[in-house]
Amino acid sequence: MSDFSDALQARLSNNEELAAQRQQAEAEMERLRQEAEQAERDQDEARNARHAELAAHLKSVADQLKASKPDSFIVRTGWTESGEEFIAKLSTRQMTPKRVLFVEVDRDDDEVVARWTSDLGMAVEIWRLLEVTPAMLTEMVLQVADDAAWRGRRPPAFPKG
Numbered sequence: 001m002s003d004f005s006d007a008l009q010a011r012l013s014n015n016e017e018l019a020a021q022r023q024q025a026e027a028e029m030e031r032l033r034q035e036a037e038q039a040e041r042d043q044d045e046a047r048n049a050r051h052a053e054l055a056a057h058l059k060s061v062a063d064q065l066k067a068s069k070p071d072s073f074i075v076r077t078g079w080t081e082s083g084e085e086f087i088a089k090l091s092t093r094q095m096t097p098k099r100v101l102f103v104e105v106d107r108d109d110d111e112v113v114a115r116w117t118s119d120l121g122m123a124v125e126i127w128r129l130l131e132v133t134p135a136m137l138t139e140m141v142l143q144v145a146d147d148a149a150w151r152g153r154r155p156p157a158f159p160k161g
Contacts, residue, residue, distance in 0.1 A: 050129045051107040055079075055086035057134040058103060061141045062088045073144070084108040090144045099155070101144050103137070105129070114140055116155035125158040136161055 059077050066075035074091040086105045092098055097119035104113045112132045116123040139159040143149045149156040 047110055047129050048107060050132070051086075051105060054105045054112065054129070054132060054134065054137060058086065058088050058105060058137050058141075061138050062090055065090060065141055065145060068145070090141065092144065095147065095150075097150055099144060099150065101140060103140065105132075114158060118150070118155055120150065120152070121154050123155040123158070127161065131161045133161060135159070 062075045062077050066073050072093050072095060074089075074093060076089045077087065079086055084107045088101075088103045090101045090103075092100075099116065099118040099120075102113075102115045102117070104111075106113070107129070110129050112127045112129060114125045136159040143156045146156075
């Protein structure tokens, strides 16, 4: 009987150890899940902040472009009805080649889309929100006004982050 008691005691002890290990593993999994949720919330906050920053900056530089030479530039900016996208469309009037820069800063899709349309052709670039800086948007808006950038056979290259 003592062999049975010893074996039973060993198995019950092993069960307790396994239960403690399982409880420890579950606690670790819960901690990791909470950390992942917090990281996702932090990422969302960073994206939302960058979206607001980029939209405000794009509006500012687009307005400055328009104010610099109202007869040369057509500038349209605004929010979509849903409020998740800020859109800017900058066109030239009396410049050769004619060119249009369309920029969409999209919070929910986490992207910035820039598209050149001109007599020289089209070019499109897509970035994640956090990859785009205000300086990149400034450079694109400056390219609208820069005749030297349009002397080639295609639209100018998009700025790098």
